[in-house]
Amino acid sequence: MNPLRHDFIQTCxxxxxxxxxxxxxxxxxxxxxxxxxxxxxxxxNTFNVQKLRxxxxxxxxxxxxxxxxxxxxxxxxLAIDPSPGVxxxxxxxxxxxxSLSPKLTYLSSTIESLPTLKPEAVxxxxxxxxxxxxxxxxxxxxxxxxxxxxxxxPGGWLVMSTIARTWTSWFTTNFMAEDVLGIVPKGxxxxxxxxxxxxxxxxxxxxxxxxxxxxxxxxxxxxxxPGLGWKEVPGSEKVGxxxxxxxxxxxxxx
Amino acid sequence: MEAVVRRKAAAYVCRSCTRQFQRxxxxxxxxxxxRPDIYDxxxxxxGPAGLSLLTALRANPVTSHLRVALVEAQDLSKVKSWKLPxxxxxxxCSSLTPTSALFLDQIGxxxxxxxxxxxxxxxxxxxxxxxxxxxxxxWAPGSAPVEGTTIAYMNENLNLTSGxxxxxxxxxGVSVFEGAKxxxxxxxxxxxxxxxxxxxxxxxxxGKQLTARLLxxxxxxxxxxxxxAGIDAKGWDYDRHxxxxxxxxxxxxxxxxxxxxxxxxFLPTGPVAMLxxxxxxxxxxxxTTPENASLLKRLPPKDFxxxxxxxxxxxxxxxxxxxxxxxDQDDEYSWRLQHTPFNSRAVPQTVVGVQEGTVxxxxxxxxxxxxxxxxxxxxxxxxAHTIHPLxxxxxxxxxxxxxxxxxxxxxxxxxxxxxxxxMSLESYVSERYTANHVLLGVVDxxxxxxxxxxxxxxxxxxLGLNAVxxxxxxxxxxxxxxxxxxxKIF
Ligand SMILES: Cc1cc2nc3c(=O)[nH]c(=O)nc-3n(C[C@H](O)[C@H](O)[C@H](O)COP(=O)(O)OP(=O)(O)OC[C@H]3O[C@@H](n4cnc5c(N)ncnc54)[C@H](O)[C@@H]3O)c2cc1C
Ligand SMILES: C[S@@+](CC[C@H](N)C(=O)[O-])C[C@H]1O[C@@H](n2cnc3c(N)ncnc32)[C@H](O)[C@@H]1O
Numbered sequence: 001m002n003p004l005r006h007d008f009i010q011t012c013x014x015x016x017x018x019x020x021x022x023x024x025x026x027x028x029x030x031x032x033x034x035x036x037x038x039x040x041x042x043x044x045n046t047f048n049v050q051k052l053r054x055x056x057x058x059x060x061x062x063x064x065x066x067x068x069x070x071x072x073x074x075x076x077x078l079a080i081d082p083s084p085g086v087x088x089x090x091x092x093x094x095x096x097x098x099s100l101s102p103k104l105t106y107l108s109s110t111i112e113s114l115p116t117l118k119p120e121a122v123x124x125x126x127x128x129x130x131x132x133x134x135x136x137x138x139x140x141x142x143x144x145x146x147x148x149x150x151x152x153x154p155g156g157w158l159v160m161s162t163i164a165r166t167w168t169s170w171f172t173t174n175f176m177a178e179d180v181l182g183i184v185p186k187g188x189x190x191x192x193x194x195x196x197x198x199x200x201x202x203x204x205x206x207x208x209x210x211x212x213x214x215x216x217x218x219x220x221x222x223x224x225x226p227g228l229g230w231k232e233v234p235g236s237e238k239v240g241x242x243x244x245x246x247x248x249x250x251x252x253x254x
Numbered sequence: 255m256e257a258v259v260r261r262k263a264a265a266y267v268c269r270s271c272t273r274q275f276q277r278x279x280x281x282x283x284x285x286x287x288x289r290p291d292i293y294d295x296x297x298x299x300x301g302p303a304g305l306s307l308l309t310a311l312r313a314n315p316v317t318s319h320l321r322v323a324l325v326e327a328q329d330l331s332k333v334k335s336w337k338l339p340x341x342x343x344x345x346x347c348s349s350l351t352p353t354s355a356l357f358l359d360q361i362g363x364x365x366x367x368x369x370x371x372x373x374x375x376x377x378x379x380x381x382x383x384x385x386x387x388x389x390x391x392x393w394a395p396g397s398a399p400v401e402g403t404t405i406a407y408m409n410e411n412l413n414l415t416s417g418x419x420x421x422x423x424x425x426x427g428v429s430v431f432e433g434a435k436x437x438x439x440x441x442x443x444x445x446x447x448x449x450x451x452x453x454x455x456x457x458x459x460x461g462k463q464l465t466a467r468l469l470x471x472x473x474x475x476x477x478x479x480x481x482x483a484g485i486d487a488k489g490w491d492y493d494r495h496x497x498x499x500x501x502x503x504x505x506x507x508x509x510x511x512x513x514x515x516x517x518x519x520f521l522p523t524g525p526v527a528m529l530x531x532x533x534x535x536x537x538x539x540x541x542t543t544p545e546n547a548s549l550l551k552r553l554p555p556k557d558f559x560x561x562x563x564x565x566x567x568x569x570x571x572x573x574x575x576x577x578x579x580x581x582d583q584d585d586e587y588s589w590r591l592q593h594t595p596f597n598s599r600a601v602p603q604t605v606v607g608v609q610e611g612t613v614x615x616x617x618x619x620x621x622x623x624x625x626x627x628x629x630x631x632x633x634x635x636x637x638a639h640t641i642h643p644l645x646x647x648x649x650x651x652x653x654x655x656x657x658x659x660x661x662x663x664x665x666x667x668x669x670x671x672x673x674x675x676x677m678s679l680e681s682y683v684s685e686r687y688t689a690n691h692v693l694l695g696v697v698d699x700x701x702x703x704x705x706x707x708x709x710x711x712x713x714x715x716x717l718g719l720n721a722v723x724x725x726x727x728x729x730x731x732x733x734x735x736x737x738x739x740x741x742k743i744f
Contacts, residue, residue, distance in 0.1 A: 070667075
């Protein structure tokens, strides 16, 4: 697995003086500016004392879900995927590590049906909601992200990754270009074979309401270097694989 | 029952507790099927490598939550309480490079060594017994590294292991199974909800079984862990033995208390080295043929002392002759010395005695494991590589391994990786393997190069030593390598 996934989550969480353990009010202007003390406490104490609840959407074979469950800072991981085949692989792989079963739960579900299957997941919400290499496979990404939002705790983070190259032209033209951004004239498909990071970012910043609900998205471009593994390459989010992380601010579900 | 074991295991377990465990466990066995006793790290071998690894893991807040166990065949309480009178020294000493010392300091162990028994040295005199070509490793003005002029620290292995045990006791949290030999290593079982079929299970004397997420072989040159992992170690025996002894010298050395000097002379049978210990003590490492070694061990103290003095002074022909004598080397030496011109300041001060019971010998070999890792297995120290002692690097290589493996485990922990998976362990091998291989090769070549008494290599090697001696920068490069502070090629 790409170990930068955890580094990115860590970077996101420590970039903000607030966390899902800090009480947030709906109006972000009420949030007091951090004192150096508070900033220290959040990064330090939450890491050591408070443990995180993870939701991994589209967990596939469970490689990330397992790693999240192994972290000493994790209290639980709920990993969902609608494909029975991959879940069976994930479950049998998890049997090989006895430390996982107390923390890791697999559930066969889409994000859309999760509230029905597990209503408490909406109530209790998650400190980290991850969604790696999934969004390019769903039919209605904007709707998908709308669903995802209700599982993120206020102060918690939604973390995604995607490979720009493999975005379907569908997504680029119908969703991003028309629905989200509306800036791309039809017929320029070639130019839009690759989805730019700012287009996904656009979803979180498109309206006043969204900007109140989400913090500023953070991106990290990564490149696979043979022999060295995944490396962060600033600026590469514009051309290849990238992570996007965004913190939920608002307390009330939209 | 399980809860009792787990709670107790969380503390440093003394030997009597271990025994109590074993009793409790046996009882448990008879009642029901044993539940696996699972550790994150089971380290077999409580020598310098194994103890440093556990100390590094316990001292680091990132890895200190790991459940760790140590299995050691010897009685460690004896090692921990090891104490000798101030003027007596163990014959098993190693040089520690400043890099190793720094690492030991970082994990909080260095201060637990008895510092009065640690001897830094600042100069090295190395010469060829056949041609007398010489290289003096002293620091020319301006060539000393900023870290200081200490080339290395001479230290008794027991001072190190005893210090590490004290530090480990302070840190706590290690389940210690001492006086416990590994009898067998098998794989775990697969049940309905748990598949441990790729997890090593260490069976130790007394019947206890430890299941390991990561099994570390720090179990020395004949590593049972390496055998379990099916990792081959290639190399050869040198047909040489290392004779060690604790020597009493006529004084503190030519440089006095503050500038101690290490000496090494390449003889056709192998190098003989004399390394300074505190006061007027020095330690000997003499690699020689098994026949010579057994003669040296048989000799009465005064003849043994004469042989050591001869080894640093007489011609190789004279020395070879003295090895053929059954007795009276002392007289022979006094007589031959009068006819041998040499600069007394260029060789160690005269040896005046040898401490009782310290003359011993070990067969020398060179081994390098094909790899250091397998699924849920990692090898460190002599289990991974055994080196000729002529460069005094064996123990330091092990410290380098440990530092690297501890870092690899830390990375795996912070990234939620399974610390036993090959994928997590790969960076450890890639960091250490080549570095160790180069050093093993260089030392092996040196041994072979200097074993020739005549032939085309002999003038060449004296050219080599003299040339290196004349070239200041090259020499300081070698010195920094010896001190472990230079560019990491070794
Ligand atoms: C003559 C000589 C001189 C040397 N001089 C130097 C020097 O000057 N500088 C230097 O750096 N190095 C030197 N070395 C090398 C150095 O001593 C070794 O490299 C070092 O001791 C290796 O440490 P280790 O922890 O890897 O293995 P070891 O010290 O061999 O420890 C292995 C441990 O594993 C335990 N063990 C083995 N099998 C089992 C089992 N089945 N069950 C339970 N426990 C088990 C053993 O009891 C032992 O305690 C010298 C070696 C020799 C022989
Ligand atoms: C390419 S895989 C990624 C697997 C894993 N996250 C990883 O990075 O290795 C995409 C996964 O998303 C799942 N998926 C697709 N639509 C989903 C939805 N609406 N809700 C949850 N999972 C979905 C698919 O079943 C598939 O297993």
